[in-house]
Amino acid sequence: MTFVRKHAVLLSLVVVLAIAPFLFYPVLVMKVLCFALFACAFNLLLGYTGLLSFGHAAYFGAGAYTTGYAMTAWATTPELGLLFGVVTAALLGAVFGGLAIRRQGIYFAMITLALAQMLYFFCLQAPFTGGEDGLQGVPRGKLFGLIDLGNDDVMYVFVSLVFLGGFWLIDRIIRSPFGQVLKSIRENEDRALSLGYDVDRYKLVAFVLSSALAGLAGATKTLTFGFATLTDVFWGTSGEVVLMTLVGGVGTVLGPVIGAVVIIVLQNELADKVGSWVLVILGAIFVVNVLLFRKGIVGEITARFNRT
Amino acid sequence: MSPDYILETRGLTREFSGFVAVKDVELKVRGGSIHGLIGPNGAGKTTMFNMLTKFLLPSSGSIIYRGSDITGERPARVARRGLVRSFQISSTFPHMTVLENVRIALQRKMGGSFQFWRSERALDHLHDSAIRILASVELADYANLNAVELPYGRKRALELATTLALEPELLLLDEPTQGVAHEDVGRVVALIKKFAQGRTVLMVEHNLSVVEDLCDKITVLQRGQVLAEGSYQEVSNNPQVLEAYVGVADE
Ligand SMILES: Nc1ncnc2c1ncn2[C@@H]1O[C@H](COP(=O)(O)OP(=O)(O)OP(=O)(O)O)[C@@H](O)[C@H]1O
Numbered sequence: 120m121t122f123v124r125k126h127a128v129l130l131s132l133v134v135v136l137a138i139a140p141f142l143f144y145p146v147l148v149m150k151v152l153c154f155a156l157f158a159c160a161f162n163l164l165l166g167y168t169g170l171l172s173f174g175h176a177a178y179f180g181a182g183a184y185t186t187g188y189a190m191t192a193w194a195t196t197p198e199l200g201l202l203f204g205v206v207t208a209a210l211l212g213a214v215f216g217g218l219a220i221r222r223q224g225i226y227f228a229m230i231t232l233a234l235a236q237m238l239y240f241f242c243l244q245a246p247f248t249g250g251e252d253g254l255q256g257v258p259r260g261k262l263f264g265l266i267d268l269g270n271d272d273v274m275y276v277f278v279s280l281v282f283l284g285g286f287w288l289i290d291r292i293i294r295s296p297f298g299q300v301l302k303s304i305r306e307n308e309d310r311a312l313s314l315g316y317d318v319d320r321y322k323l324v325a326f327v328l329s330s331a332l333a334g335l336a337g338a339t340k341t342l343t344f345g346f347a348t349l350t351d352v353f354w355g356t357s358g359e360v361v362l363m364t365l366v367g368g369v370g371t372v373l374g375p376v377i378g379a380v381v382i383i384v385l386q387n388e389l390a391d392k393v394g395s396w397v398l399v400i401l402g403a404i405f406v407v408n409v410l411l412f413r414k415g416i417v418g419e420i421t422a423r424f425n426r427t
Numbered sequence: 428m429s430p431d432y433i434l435e436t437r438g439l440t441r442e443f444s445g446f447v448a449v450k451d452v453e454l455k456v457r458g459g460s461i462h463g464l465i466g467p468n469g470a471g472k473t474t475m476f477n478m479l480t481k482f483l484l485p486s487s488g489s490i491i492y493r494g495s496d497i498t499g500e501r502p503a504r505v506a507r508r509g510l511v512r513s514f515q516i517s518s519t520f521p522h523m524t525v526l527e528n529v530r531i532a533l534q535r536k537m538g539g540s541f542q543f544w545r546s547e548r549a550l551d552h553l554h555d556s557a558i559r560i561l562a563s564v565e566l567a568d569y570a571n572l573n574a575v576e577l578p579y580g581r582k583r584a585l586e587l588a589t590t591l592a593l594e595p596e597l598l599l600l601d602e603p604t605q606g607v608a609h610e611d612v613g614r615v616v617a618l619i620k621k622f623a624q625g626r627t628v629l630m631v632e633h634n635l636s637v638v639e640d641l642c643d644k645i646t647v648l649q650r651g652q653v654l655a656e657g658s659y660q661e662v663s664n665n666p667q668v669l670e671a672y673v674g675v676a677d678e
């Protein structure tokens with residue numbers, strides 16, 4: 120019983136994921152899952168450490184490209200491809216985070232954005248990223264050399280497991296002794312410092328963890344769709360993940376997941392009907408979000424729930 | 428330096444774009460004593476604290492703690508050496524519970540705080556000590572409330588409890604009774620007295636009866652410089668000190 124209560128959120132996600140492919144296109148659900156994981160990784164920084172990284176597509180994209188490259192050029196198995204993407208994203212996070220972490224607030228956000236833009240131009244120019252076209256036709260390969268992920272149903276199970284694993288890990292990090300320190304930094308950085316916590320080092324570790332998980336999300340996306348393109352490292356993608364997190368509820372476990380569902384489904388539904396007006400609609404949602412439901416969908420619901 | 432001084436500053440100076448907030452201060456704090464740092468508003472007391480705990484770098488001068496020069500050290504390192512401060516404006520972790528506020532201090536002493544893979548149960552064994560510390564400031568009943576929900580005086584008590592949880596060797600208190608209801612001041616004084624057994628305290632305090640009651644030695648700052656030093660008796664009879672305080676009162 121205590122097990123059920125403690126893992127209630129995770130177990131309900133398992134149930135939802137088991138039913139979802141019968142109600143929606145599995146490929147759409149997989150896309151949602153990749154972005155939901157991305158948003159959860161971002162939320163680890165914004166919601167639980169108080170750091171606004173404005174260029175998080177860099178790590179998503181780094182995972183997407185490097186996994187795509189490993190699968191195509193070296194024909195590795197998918198688990199190794201993913202690992203390569205995650206490690207690259209983590210290393211990139213260590214370098215970029217190391218450069219940005221000493222700055223506060225808006226300066227931190229600007230530096231992360233500038234560094235992400237540098238990566239974007241690198242991906243545009245570099246010989247192995249496919250330039251404007253990106254990497255196309257990335258094979259899914261056989262998991263551990265045994266299980267063929269080419270089948271969409273098998274792939275669906277795989278993506279679900281990756282997502283659940285990432286979601287569980289983030290939840291674990293938040294509650295861990297380390298997560299407590301992150302929370303104290305978010306709440307009152309000077310006080311945490313005065314207690315003897317090396318605030319910058321904790322922030323950096325959080326940044327690397329978040330980058331690695333964002334990389335995992337990007338890498339999984341490449342495997343699912345078979346391509347990695349400039350969109351994955353584009354600033355617009357960085358903006359989307361901010362939006363998903365805010366709409367769903369920053370600093371809530373489930374918020375980024377709900378936010379990803381809302382934004383991806385909207386984009387999917389509207390793309391054919393209104394074309395590039397999608398951007399305007401997303402902008403409008405952002406404005407309404409900031410003006411009317413600051414805490415996001417999940418945040419507002421919990422606040423209401425606690426009041427009654 | 429004489430070995431019974433735990434903290435010593437030499438020619439400590441801090442300027443803010445031309446304005447000298449602290450000038451050539453030679454402060455000597457004896458181990459095991461309660462040392463008061465007093466002076467009118469803007470005298471540079473908090474600036475001194477900020478330099479001692481490395482929140483501000485001195486423009487010139489040096490800081491010696493237990494015989495080692497800590498002038499260039501980082502704030503977290505100085506805190507881990509046992510030199511811990513509280514803040515003038517009450518400083519808690521607002522959206523963490525009262526218990527978690529104290530526990531985060533206990534956790535730092537225990538170590539292992541980078542362990543992001545461990546379950547929250549790794550912290551359970553700190554629960555009893557946290558409650559005991561909270562009880563000493565009469566906050567045990569509020570353990571599960573968020574710190575933000577406490578009235579101001581209780582927040583100050585929580586901040587003190589959090590600082591004491593680290594069992595610092597040298598405790599720097601910036602106006603611990605400020606904002607504490609009149610009838611609760613005695614309790615704060617008793618707590619500091621109890622804690623100071625076998626430790627050293629350097630405190631900024633405006634309430635002179637508290638200073639008289641607690642402090643073995645007092646340094647008076649005025650406009651960034653040491654005006655007088657000595658016991659409460661000596662300092663309170665010093666005509667310059669009287670003038671400095673009356674001068675302020677006149678404004
Ligand atoms: N960061 C800063 N930048 C510029 N000036 C500062 C800064 N910090 C302090 N000062 C100035 O230095 C002087 C000393 O300030 P400080 O806060 O140390 O005084 P204090 O003795 O603690 O006063 P109070 O009793 O009001 O707390 C003041 O004139 C203040 O305006």
Ligand SMILES: [Mg+2]
Binds near residue numbers: 472474
């Ligand atoms: Mg002050």
